[in-house]
Amino acid sequence: MSNVTTITNAARIVNKRLFKVSIEGNIGSGKSTCIKFFEKYPVVDTHAEPISEWRNVSGHNLLGLVYSDTKEWTFAFQHYVHLSRLKIQISPPTNPNITVKMFERSVQNSRHCFVENAKKQDFLKEPEYEVLQQWFDYTEKNLDTSLDLIVYLRTTPKIVWERMMKRGRAEESEVPLEYLEQIHESYEKWVSSPDVGCEVLTIDADRSIESVQEDLERYSYKILGGNHTN
Ligand SMILES: Nc1ncnc2c1ncn2[C@@H]1O[C@H](COP(=O)(O)OP(=O)(O)O)[C@@H](O)[C@H]1O
Ligand SMILES: Nc1nc2c(ncn2[C@H]2C[C@H](O)[C@@H](COP(=O)(O)O)O2)c(=O)[nH]1
Numbered sequence: 588m589s590n591v592t593t594i595t596n597a598a599r600i601v602n603k604r605l606f607k608v609s610i611e612g613n614i615g616s617g618k619s620t621c622i623k624f625f626e627k628y629p630v631v632d633t634h635a636e637p638i639s640e641w642r643n644v645s646g647h648n649l650l651g652l653v654y655s656d657t658k659e660w661t662f663a664f665q666h667y668v669h670l671s672r673l674k675i676q677i678s679p680p681t682n683p684n685i686t687v688k689m690f691e692r693s694v695q696n697s698r699h700c701f702v703e704n705a706k707k708q709d710f711l712k713e714p715e716y717e718v719l720q721q722w723f724d725y726t727e728k729n730l731d732t733s734l735d736l737i738v739y740l741r742t743t744p745k746i747v748w749e750r751m752m753k754r755g756r757a758e759e760s761e762v763p764l765e766y767l768e769q770i771h772e773s774y775e776k777w778v779s780s781p782d783v784g785c786e787v788l789t790i791d792a793d794r795s796i797e798s799v800q801e802d803l804e805r806y807s808y809k810i811l812g813g814n815h816t817n
Pocket of ligand 2: 613614615616618619636638650653664665668692696697701702759
């Protein structure tokens with residue numbers, strides 16, 4: 588057996604001991620707040636969305652570009668989002684005591700939510716969409732990007748649009764409510780699909796931070812892989 592195969596198999600074995608959880612939800616649904624909530628558990632590796640990377644790709648703010656000229660920049664942005672999510676999802680744990688890897692959104696989300704919406708809204712040309720799909724297919728077949736659980740923070744678009752505006756990210760200042768409605772529809776279709784590929788724990792995230800965190804505590808056994816067999 589070649590060294591590459593041996594290393595790949597070893598990585599799969601290490602990865603399999605990890606319970607992998609993606610925190611999913613619309614813009615402003617509370618994903619980052621949720622990730623911070625679980626930082627208190629020493630067995631959990633948390634990974635926030637790498638927005639600072641997207642804002643500085645060799646000096647270029649891809650997040651700003653994709654919102655300023657969506658048709659022009661969606662193809663490039665989705666490539667970079669895929670790369671940044673892949674690095675998180677296939678990286679080994681930071682130490683041997685880690686049993687849970689928790690991250691904000693996933694390559695599965697990019698493929699089945701944002702890229703699908705971009706195609707539907709003509710932000711992507713057909714050949715661009717196909718190129719992205721082939722990237723997703725290749726990485727899904729050749730790397731372990733599997734998920735054990737999706738925690739879906741379900742929200743109402745109007746509520747998260749108001750939170751997004753209040754949060755005040757410069758790049759998002761012109762994002763219309765209609766876009767969050769589109770992303771909401773893409774999420775609802777994806778997480779309710781029989782092909783979603785893992786369990787989905789849905790939490791009503793329209794409620795107060797305190798109420799959401801009460802649910803996160805209540806379901807922490809499941810979210811931290813309590814029933815997970817290695
Ligand atoms: N349940 C909630 N109720 C009210 N505001 C919230 C709630 N969860 C998060 N927020 C606030 O809304 C904004 C978006 O939260 P954040 O965790 O950054 O969401 P995301 O990472 O999904 O974009 C932040 O200003 C945050 O303080
Ligand atoms: N076009 C895309 N935009 C994306 C993708 N993943 C994230 N994002 C955007 C949405 C937000 O403006 C920002 C992340 O902020 P949150 O508030 O959702 O944490 O980045 C994508 O794949 N495509």
